Amino acid sequence: MDTVHLAPDGTLRAPDGSTHADPLPCLRLAAVLDAGCTLRSFFALLTRHAELQRLGPFLPAAVADAARCPATDCRAEGLTGLALRKTVDLIGYPGGPRAEIYLSLRALAPGANSPCGRDGETEHEIRFIPLDALLDLPLSLGGLRHVVFGDRTRVLDCETTFSLFEVIEGLAWELGFQGGARHCSLRR
Secondary structure, rough: OOOEEOOOOOEEOOOOOOOOOOOOHHOOEEEEEEEEHHHHHHHHHHHHHHHHHHHHOHHHHHHHHHHHHHOOOOOOOOOOOOEEEEEEEEEEEOOOEEEEEEEEEEEEEEEOOOOOOOOEEEEEEEOOOOHHHOOOOEEEEEEEEEEOOOOOOHHHEEEEEEHEEEEEHHHHHHHOOHHHHHHHHOOO
């Protein structure tokens, strides 16, 4: 599969280093995040190519929120990075057998006793972490997690690839829940 590289400054590059001016033909390509990529790199991509914001209904607001954040040092203490993961979940009940495939963005923190973390890391939901605490965390593409009939003790972790479209769509989905804590606190 051909690849497209996302540089830390939000540019899309071919493997030979040349820049892609049009991002749309790149959506089908396997995404590679260059060293130094963060969530801020993702927002730089969306700012550079505003047409990509149309891929998610929450993206224009998220881009505006990211633009209001400080220009540097937007990282929560205790978190080491962000990982976009793919999950294939085989489900047998309720209803008939089916497979659900979804992407999730998880915050990583050191910790050896978590059943879901890998390599001594724990994973955490990002929805209640403010955007200005996530922007400068290193962003990585995690593997594929295969869950059969809810048996989380026998989860199979595999390497996989993500298309650029999957990266944008997956991050857009997770960012759609961002700010939940503030909204919930306003209702109280």
